[in-house]
Amino acid sequence: MKIPFVDLKAQYLSIQSEIDTAIAQVINETAFIGGKYVENFERNFAAIYGVKHCISVANGTDSLYILLKMLGVGPGDEVITVANSWISSSETISQTGATPIFIDIDPDYYAINEQLIEKAITARTRAIVPVHLHGQACNIEAIVEIAKRHHLYVIEDCAQSHFSEFKGRRAGTIGDAGSFSFYPGKNLGAYGDAGCIITNNDELALKVKMYARHGALKKHQHQIEGINSRMDGLQAAILDAKLPHILKWTDLRIKNAGLYDKHLAGIEDIILPKVRPDTKHTFHLYVIRTGRRNQLAEFLKENGIETAVHYPVALPNMKAYEYLGHSPADFPIASQFQDEILSLPLFPELTEQQIIYVAGKIREFFAIELAVAPGTVNG
Numbered sequence: 001m002k003i004p005f006v007d008l009k010a011q012y013l014s015i016q017s018e019i020d021t022a023i024a025q026v027i028n029e030t031a032f033i034g035g036k037y038v039e040n041f042e043r044n045f046a047a048i049y050g051v052k053h054c055i056s057v058a059n060g061t062d063s064l065y066i067l068l069k070m071l072g073v074g075p076g077d078e079v080i081t082v083a084n085s086w087i088s089s090s091e092t093i094s095q096t097g098a099t100p101i102f103i104d105i106d107p108d109y110y111a112i113n114e115q116l117i118e119k120a121i122t123a124r125t126r127a128i129v130p131v132h133l134h135g136q137a138c139n140i141e142a143i144v145e146i147a148k149r150h151h152l153y154v155i156e157d158c159a160q161s162h163f164s165e166f167k168g169r170r171a172g173t174i175g176d177a178g179s180f181s182f183y184p185g186k187n188l189g190a191y192g193d194a195g196c197i198i199t200n201n202d203e204l205a206l207k208v209k210m211y212a213r214h215g216a217l218k219k220h221q222h223q224i225e226g227i228n229s230r231m232d233g234l235q236a237a238i239l240d241a242k243l244p245h246i247l248k249w250t251d252l253r254i255k256n257a258g259l260y261d262k263h264l265a266g267i268e269d270i271i272l273p274k275v276r277p278d279t280k281h282t283f284h285l286y287v288i289r290t291g292r293r294n295q296l297a298e299f300l301k302e303n304g305i306e307t308a309v310h311y312p313v314a315l316p317n318m319k320a321y322e323y324l325g326h327s328p329a330d331f332p333i334a335s336q337f338q339d340e341i342l343s344l345p346l347f348p349e350l351t352e353q354q355i356i357y358v359a360g361k362i363r364e365f366f367a368i369e370l371a372v373a374p375g376t377v378n379g
C-alpha cells in the first residue's frame, strides 16, 4: 500500500466539475486580477467567519508582514512569537525591521507557552504573534489578556488552523486580526499561493488593504508606498468553490484523527496528540512523538507511508537566527521535541483502512525494536 502525506488529487476529483467550472468562468471573463471572484471570496470568507472584513493577499507570509507593518511595528521594536513554527511567523517580524523574541512551546500542546510570555515583555515590545499550530488553538484567551495589560497587539497566525476554535470562538477572531494561508496543502488550499487577513477593526482593514494595493484604495491615488500583494482571480474562484465543503472536510480530518487515536492506542513508545480542553482541534497535522523518530520515519517510508516533520529545527536554532545568540538550552522543550515529533498522513479523504495500515506498521516497528536486544538496532 502507498499512502501519501496529503492527497490533493483526491480532493480535486471529489469536486472536479465545480472546480473546472470556476476556473473556466474566470478565464472566460478574463477576471485574472481583482474583480468579482476576488470580491466574492472575501465576502464569503468574512461571512463564514462572522467578521466585518476579509482582505485577500498573495500568501500567508504577506498577510503577517502587512499586519505587522500596518500596526506600526518597525525598527527598534520587539515582537513575541513562538520557537516552533514555520519561519514566516518570525521572518515577517524581521522584515519590518523589528526583532523576533522567541518563546518556548508548552510540553502538552506544542504551542507557545503563554506562561513564559510576560517575562519576555520589555519597553520595546509592540505585538505578539501566537501561532495556532497543527490546527489547535493556543491559549489565545490568556495571550489576549496579557496583551491588553501591556498594550500590545495580537496577530493570530491561523495558517494551520482554519475553523479551529477556542471556547467556541474561532481562531483568528479573538486577537486584533487573523492571518491565513491558502497554500495548497493547508486545510483550505488554493491551487497556488494565496492568503488573507480577517479583522473587525475598520481602520486596520482599510490600512492593510491600502498597503497591499500599492498604498492606494483608489486607482492612481497612492497615499503611501505599499507593496503588490494580491490574491488572483483563479485562486479566489477555486477557494470560493471549496468553501461550501470546508466544514465537512474539517469534520473528516477530526474523525480521522480520532481513528488514529483509536488504532494507535496502547503503543507505549509513542505519545499521541492531546486536544486542549474547550477547543476544536482541526488537525491540519496529526503529530506523534517518539525518541526513535528518524528510525520510525525510515521504516514507514520503506513500507510506502510518507511522513513529515513540522519542524525539524526550532526557529531560534536555525542558522538564520544565529545572530540572536541563542543556545538550544534557552528553548529546552522546542529543542528536545524537534527530534521527536513526526507528522503522520492526514487528510479528509484518508480511509480507515489506510489508517489501520499506518497504525499496524507503527506497532510492527516497535514490536521489532522490542524483540531485538537494545543497542543492536541502528547502532
Ligand SMILES: *Cc1c(COP(=O)(O)O)cnc(C)c1O
Pocket (backbone or CB within 6 Å): 059, 060, 061, 062, 085, 086, 088, 089, 131, 157, 159, 160, 180, 181, 182, 183, 193, 194, 195
Ligand atoms: C504556511 C504557514 C505560513 C505561511 O503561509 P504561505 O502562504 O506559505 O506564505 C505562515 N505561518 C504558518 C504557521 C504556516 O504554517
